Amino acid sequence: MNKPIYMDYAATTYTKPEVLEEMIPYFTEFYGNPSSVYSISRETKKALDKARMRVAKAINADPNEIYFTGGGSEADNWAIKGIAFAHQNKGNHIITTKIEHHAVLHACEYLEKHGFEVTYLDVDDEGVIRIEDLKNAIKENTILVTIMMANNEIGSIQAVKEIGEICRERKIFFHTDAVQAVGHIPVDVKEMNIDLLSLAAHKFYGPKGVGALYIKKGIKIHNLVHGGGQEKNRRAGTENVAGIVGLGKAIELAVDNMEEHNKTLTYLRDKLMNGLLEIPHTRLNGPKGEKRLPGNVNVCFRFIEGESVLLMLDAMGICASSGSACTSGSLDPSHVLLSIGLPHEIAHGSLRLSLGDGTTEEEVDYVLKTVPSIVQRLRDMSPLYDDFMNKGEN
C-alpha cells in the first residue's frame, strides 16, 4: 500500500484543488486588510462579499445573515452562549440532546455553571430524538433549543423541520449544529424554520479553521469575540480572507454536486455496511437508509476494542476512527453510543468509517477484505471471546 485509504471524512476532508487555487491569490497578491481603503483591500472586501453570497445561497439565507467564524466549534459556542446571555431576562432554560458534538455539550455545561438550566434529551436506539420528548421538555422559561442536524459518529439525521416548527410556534430560538449536514444533505434555513445554524468548511473539502454562523435577521445575540468592528460589529478579528474564499468555493461545489455524489456514496456506504455486518457478532450503530448520512458507516464488533482495530487498520494503510476524534485518548466509550443504549463493553468495540469524494469501490473492497481477518485475529487474543466460545455466554 502506498497511498493510504482515507475513510475518516467525518473528521475532516482534504481541500479540493479548485478550492485551494481560488484561495492562493489572497495570500500572495490580494493580502490587504479588508478594512483598509487602498485598492488591494477593495479586492479582499469584494472576495468576502462573494463568499458570503455563496454561503447564503447554499442554505437559502440572505448574505447579511452570514457571519464568518474560526470553524464549527466557534459557531456553536457563539450561538449557544450568545443567545443564552442576550435573552436571560426572558428565561434560563435550554434544551439540547445527549448526542451533540462536544462543542455544543461543553458550551451547555459551561452555561449550567453560570445560572442556566439545561435539559439533555434522550434519543431512540437509532440516535433520533422523539418529538414528543421535545414538546414535553419545553417550559415557560425555555429560551433556546439546540439540536444537531446530523450526527458525526452514527450519521443519524434529525427531523429538523419539525423541530423548527415547534420552536417557531412557541417563540423559542432554534439553533442547529449542521456541521455534518451542510454540503452533504439539503439544508434550507427558511423551509426548516432555523434561527441559527453552524457550519465548517473542512467538513466539505474546504480549509480548516473557517466556518460560519447563520443568524436570522433581527435576532439579538451577544458577541463571543470582542474587539474590532468586523462582521457588522458582531465578530471581531481581521478576517481569514483566504479561508473564507475557500469556504465559499467549497460550499458551492458541494451543493452543486450533491445529488450525483450522494448516489455513488450511498451505494458504496451500503456495500461497506452490509459487508461488515456479515462478520459474526457485529451490529450496526445508527439508522439504515434515508435517516442516515450518505457517507457514514458505524459498527460494533463484540469482544474486542475499537482502538486495537484502528491500529491494525492503520498498519494496513486504512485511516478510520472509533468513537469521535475528540474522545480518542480517553478511555470512556463514546457518549453517543452509550446514548443509543449500548452497554460499555460493546460500545468499546466501535469502528466508524466515513466515506467521501475520493472513495472508490476498490477501496471499499480492500477494506472488506481486510477487516474480517483483523477482527478474527483480535478475537483470538480476547479473553472475552474465549469465555464466550467456551461457555456460550452472551
Ligand SMILES: *Cc1c(COP(=O)(O)O)cnc(C)c1O
Ligand atoms: C467537526 C464538528 C464540529 C466542530 O467543528 P470544527 O470546525 O472542528 O470546530 C462541530 N459539530 C459537528 C457535528 C462536527 O462534526
